[in-house]
Amino acid sequence: MADPSSYRPQPGQIPDSPGVYKFRDEHRRVIYVGKAKSLRQRLASYFQDVAGLHPRTATMVTTAASVEWTVVSTEVEALQLEYSWIKEFDPRFNVKYRDDKSYPSLAVTMNEEYPRVQVMRGPKKKGVRYFGPYGHAWAIRETVDLMLRVFPVRTCSAGVFKRSAQIGRPCLLGYIGKCSAPCVGRVTPDEHRELAEDFCDFMAGRTGTYLSRLEKEMHEAAEEMEYEKAARLRDDIGALRRAMEKNAVVLADATDADLIAVAEDELEAAVQIFHVRGGRVRGQRGWVTDKVEAVDTAGLVEHALQQLYGEEKGEAVPKEVLVPALPEDTPVLSQWLADRRGSQVSLRIPQRGDKKALMETVHRNALQSLALHKTKRASDLTTRSRALEEIAEALELDSAPLRIECFDISHLQGDDVVASMVVFEDGLARKSEYRRFQIKSFEGQDDVRSMHEVVSRRFRRYLQEKLKTGEWEAEEGEGAVPEDDGRPKRFAYPPQLVVVDGGQPQVAAAKRALEELGVDDVAVCGLAKRLEEVWLPGEDDPVVLPRTSEGLYLLQRVRDEAHRFAIQYQRNKRGKRLTSGPLDEVPGLGESRKQALVKHFGSVKKLRQATIDQICEVPGIGRKTAETVAAALAGAVPAGPAVNTATGEIIEDETPAPRVGAPPSGSREPSSERGTEQ
Numbered sequence: 001m002a003d004p005s006s007y008r009p010q011p012g013q014i015p016d017s018p019g020v021y022k023f024r025d026e027h028r029r030v031i032y033v034g035k036a037k038s039l040r041q042r043l044a045s046y047f048q049d050v051a052g053l054h055p056r057t058a059t060m061v062t063t064a065a066s067v068e069w070t071v072v073s074t075e076v077e078a079l080q081l082e083y084s085w086i087k088e089f090d091p092r093f094n095v096k097y098r099d100d101k102s103y104p105s106l107a108v109t110m111n112e113e114y115p116r117v118q119v120m121r122g123p124k125k126k127g128v129r130y131f132g133p134y135g136h137a138w139a140i141r142e143t144v145d146l147m148l149r150v151f152p153v154r155t156c157s158a159g160v161f162k163r164s165a166q167i168g169r170p171c172l173l174g175y176i177g178k179c180s181a182p183c184v185g186r187v188t189p190d191e192h193r194e195l196a197e198d199f200c201d202f203m204a205g206r207t208g209t210y211l212s213r214l215e216k217e218m219h220e221a222a223e224e225m226e227y228e229k230a231a232r233l234r235d236d237i238g239a240l241r242r243a244m245e246k247n248a249v250v251l252a253d254a255t256d257a258d259l260i261a262v263a264e265d266e267l268e269a270a271v272q273i274f275h276v277r278g279g280r281v282r283g284q285r286g287w288v289t290d291k292v293e294a295v296d297t298a299g300l301v302e303h304a305l306q307q308l309y310g311e312e313k314g315e316a317v318p319k320e321v322l323v324p325a326l327p328e329d330t331p332v333l334s335q336w337l338a339d340r341r342g343s344q345v346s347l348r349i350p351q352r353g354d355k356k357a358l359m360e361t362v363h364r365n366a367l368q369s370l371a372l373h374k375t376k377r378a379s380d381l382t383t384r385s386r387a388l389e390e391i392a393e394a395l396e397l398d399s400a401p402l403r404i405e406c407f408d409i410s411h412l413q414g415d416d417v418v419a420s421m422v423v424f425e426d427g428l429a430r431k432s433e434y435r436r437f438q439i440k441s442f443e444g445q446d447d448v449r450s451m452h453e454v455v456s457r458r459f460r461r462y463l464q465e466k467l468k469t470g471e472w473e474a475e476e477g478e479g480a481v482p483e484d485d486g487r488p489k490r491f492a493y494p495p496q497l498v499v500v501d502g503g504q505p506q507v508a509a510a511k512r513a514l515e516e517l518g519v520d521d522v523a524v525c526g527l528a529k530r531l532e533e534v535w536l537p538g539e540d541d542p543v544v545l546p547r548t549s550e551g552l553y554l555l556q557r558v559r560d561e562a563h564r565f566a567i568q569y570q571r572n573k574r575g576k577r578l579t580s581g582p583l584d585e586v587p588g589l590g591e592s593r594k595q596a597l598v599k600h601f602g603s604v605k606k607l608r609q610a611t612i613d614q615i616c617e618v619p620g621i622g623r624k625t626a627e628t629v630a631a632a633l634a635g636a637v638p639a640g641p642a643v644n645t646a647t648g649e650i651i652e653d654e655t656p657a658p659r660v661g662a663p664p665s666g667s668r669e670p671s672s673e674r675g676t677e678q
Contacts, residue, residue, distance in 0.1 A: 004061045008047045016040040019071040020081045023064035030089035032060050035078040039069050054294035060093045075332040083306045093293050095303045106131040106140045108200055113189055114182045115196035117144055117153050131203045146239045148178040151199040255279050257320035259359055262300050263366035270370035271304045274362050288373045302327035309340055317341035322350050384427030390551030394543050397523055401497035402426055406558045408501040409450045410566035416574045419454040420566035424558050436569045448505045455513040462494055501559050503528040503535050511537040527559045586632045593620050608633045
């Protein structure tokens with residue numbers, strides 16, 4: 001525990017101007033980011049008597065080992081820089097809201113030639129119009145089903161759309177009138193885009209125009225005795241009214257506003273947001289967070305505003321934001337929101353009327369969300385704590401293993417040998433820490449040797465990170481260590497327990513790897529699949545945990561996750577190898593230019609016969625690249641001709657190769673949930 005006076009800046013060293021500051025710990029990791037109107041006044045408040053500080057603030061300043069700051073010209077710039085640094089460094093003492101679920105939104109892909117209406121989750125994409133988020137996906141689908149009568153916009157996937165265009169026949173929705181069938185040319189791209197824009201306008205709250213227009217057309221059709229058309233328009237109006245009834249009017253005058261409410265106790269806080277568009281509740285979402293810093297309701301509101309609008313622009317930021325308490329820097333936040341919207345944004349507390357009543361409803365939702373979160377967390381926490389305690393007791397560990405890493409080897413008859421490392425912290429999977437390895441030191445099938453290599457490489461990287469932070473003495477001649485930038489490191493944190501998928505041989509290999517590196521404070525065990533026995537290094541008999549043990553269940557989950565992750569990587573690697581061609585060996589030739597070459601010449605065989613000048617005719621291919629491609633194809637051994645086994649004819653290779661470098665059908669690209677240690 002550090003003494004704050006040991007790293008306190010000298011008097012007069014801190015500027016009296018707006019800025020953002022970072023506290024770092026002894027390993028140079030950023031642990032807290034804050035902003036201030038006056039850096040001098042704000043930082044001075046941290047270096048008073050520790051006994052007079054808030055307990056959380058005292059914990060932060062005694063954990064820190066240094067402080068640094070960046071001066072900016074305005075408070076709005078400080079707000080933006082603070083948000084960027086919190087996202088970049090993920091400081092442990094900053095309040096960070098995380099969605100308690102992945103909320104679905106109704107999305108219209110206006111960035112496509114034929115816009116598509118669909119349910120989307122996850123980060124927002126450029127050129128896509130979003131409405132929501134909604135509490136349930138079925139609520140979106142019911143609304144869309146009603147609106148497709150009036151706005152028959154495409155809802156099918158790219159594959160279904162392409163297939164219908166090829167066979168010249170629309171899907172079922174096209175036959176029943178819930179799709180305008182642009183796939184078969186019933187409407188032009190411009191007409192279909194106009195339908196999509198009308199759909200977006202209606203969802204954005206501009207409903208009166210369409211209802212009035214449809215009612216006028218219905219009356220005109222009735223006067224002209226076109227009763228079937230009038231009946232169809234009547235049904236369309238009814239469908240739109242039913243869709244509108246699903247979102248009752250809560251605010252008059254077609255108000256666009258977001259209402260934010262906070263429920264909190266000493267340890268945690270829950271935030272609920274209602275998105276009101278056109279006077280109707282169009283979406284709802286919620287966050288729960290630990291109060292790891294000394295922050296009041298106004299501070300929680302400020303963090304929520306940063307989280308909610310930090311990546312938004314334009315109409316995604318409403319004209320009005322209603323909050324339970326105004327942050328300290330309300331004018332600065334209002335200006336920041338206005339900059340993101342492009343026009344004035346009102347940030348205020350509702351005092352009376354419908355808005356205050358609706359805010360009370362949002363607050364009740366926040367209270368319920370916090371109570372439900374505490375109930376779930378108490379149950380989960382109890383189970384996970386019992387599992388970790390049972391593991392510690394069974395393996396005779398000094399303390400519960402809060403970080404567990406599990407390794408598994410995967411291959412297919414000795415080919416494409418890979419390994420996985422998964423991480424569980426406090427009994428929960430931490431996918432951002434997952435890693436995968438390619439076996440480099442040998443070829444063939446040897447799980448024991450592979451396990452030794454992988455564990456050695458992982459902990460060698462750990463020792464290198466300790467060397468960078470000064471926790472481990474550098475040997476003479478190793479040279480200078482680059483300065484740490486404070487970002488979370490890939491192998492910086494050691495586990496308390498290493499689990500390997502296997503029995504005695506694999507456990508012995510992992511233990512030997514640790515001993516060779518001088519790592520003696522990490523426990524090792526293995527979990528054998530056959531009888532779910534737990535093996536310890538140097539023991540002739542396994543440790544048998546009861547079948548109902550929470551500890552055994554946790555070890556099984558860790559092992560199964562490592563197995564899944566290893567198999568997924570091995571299949572992807574094998575798929576790429578099986579579909580690789582001679583163009584994959586050309587250095588500096590990306591996927592786009594490979595496809596352009598094959599498309600231009602029709603096949604790899606014709607490309608091999610082309611001259612350098614002919615290759616240069618392909619857009620994006622220069623002479624140097626053309627020479628490299630020609631040399632690579634000249635050195636590659638062409639495959640033998642295909643033979644029709646029924647007739648004995650030789651089949652000429654004239655078909656294009658559309659999957660150069662692509663994974664085989666049914667395989668998936670590796671997920672972004674982990675990194676690769678080559």
